[in-house]
Amino acid sequence: MQGENDSGQTDFLQPSDSEIHAWMSKAFDMASDALENGEVPVGCLMVYNNEIIGKGRNEVNETKNATRHAEMVALDQVLDWCHCREKDPKVVCGQTVLYVTVEPCIMCAAALRLLHIPFVVYGCRNERFGGCGSVLDVSSDDLPHTGTSFKCISGYRAEEAVEMLKTFYKQENPNAPKPKVRKDSSSPPGGDVVIQIKPQDEAKETIAPLS
Ligand SMILES: [Zn+2]
Numbered sequence: 001m002q003g004e005n006d007s008g009q010t011d012f013l014q015p016s017d018s019e020i021h022a023w024m025s026k027a028f029d030m031a032s033d034a035l036e037n038g039e040v041p042v043g044c045l046m047v048y049n050n051e052i053i054g055k056g057r058n059e060v061n062e063t064k065n066a067t068r069h070a071e072m073v074a075l076d077q078v079l080d081w082c083h084c085r086e087k088d089p090k091v092v093c094g095q096t097v098l099y100v101t102v103e104p105c106i107m108c109a110a111a112l113r114l115l116h117i118p119f120v121v122y123g124c125r126n127e128r129f130g131g132c133g134s135v136l137d138v139s140s141d142d143l144p145h146t147g148t149s150f151k152c153i154s155g156y157r158a159e160e161a162v163e164m165l166k167t168f169y170k171q172e173n174p175n176a177p178k179p180k181v182r183k184d185s186s187s188p189p190g191g192d193v194v195i196q197i198k199p200q201d202e203a204k205e206t207i208a209p210l211s
Pocket of ligand 1: 069105106
């Protein structure tokens with residue numbers, strides 16, 4: 001995917017259809033794994049020189065950390081990969097393609113810019129938080145001091161990505177608070193324990209973040 005232009009600088013060429021097909025298939029496997037584990041189904045891979053150097057799926061509910069999107073998990077692995085091999089992350093990221101099942105959100109799109117990722121392939125649009133055109137255009141806007149813009153190929157297996165999201169949101173929210181066990185204040189110390197269970201409808205108000 002690399003070539004040289006007239007000035008001798010390295011150009012980054014866009015991935016071929018067969019590469020997109022192969023890598024997105026693995027990204028969808030990651031998204032399925034997220035769905036099976038009660039996470040918003042988004043999966044991604046980061047590929048450098050035909051090698052996966054980072055992969056991730058949403059870990060927001062598992063870690064109770066709203067920033068643990070698939071892309072952030074994968075980016076951490078890429079930085080570790082570079083550190084272990086004493087490679088410059090700026091050089092490696094500048095030649096790495098991100099494959100993700102859902103359009104990166106605004107936060108992730110900004111992180112991808114700051115790390116100089118040149119190319120993103122994604123499935124469906126992220127209508128609520130998308131940073132590659134759906135809500136803001138972090139990927140291609142002229143943003144001073146915010147890394148480099150990146151190109152996107154969108155719509156790959158988009159319907160399938162949307163169906164997975166719908167399946168997740170139809171399920172009971174796994175992030176809802178658990179029933180609480182409280183001591184009855186009228187009981188003497190060490191007395192009977194009263195279990196108070198929160199109504200399900202109240203618990204459902206918590207909405208899991210998308211990508
Ligand atoms: Zn994100």
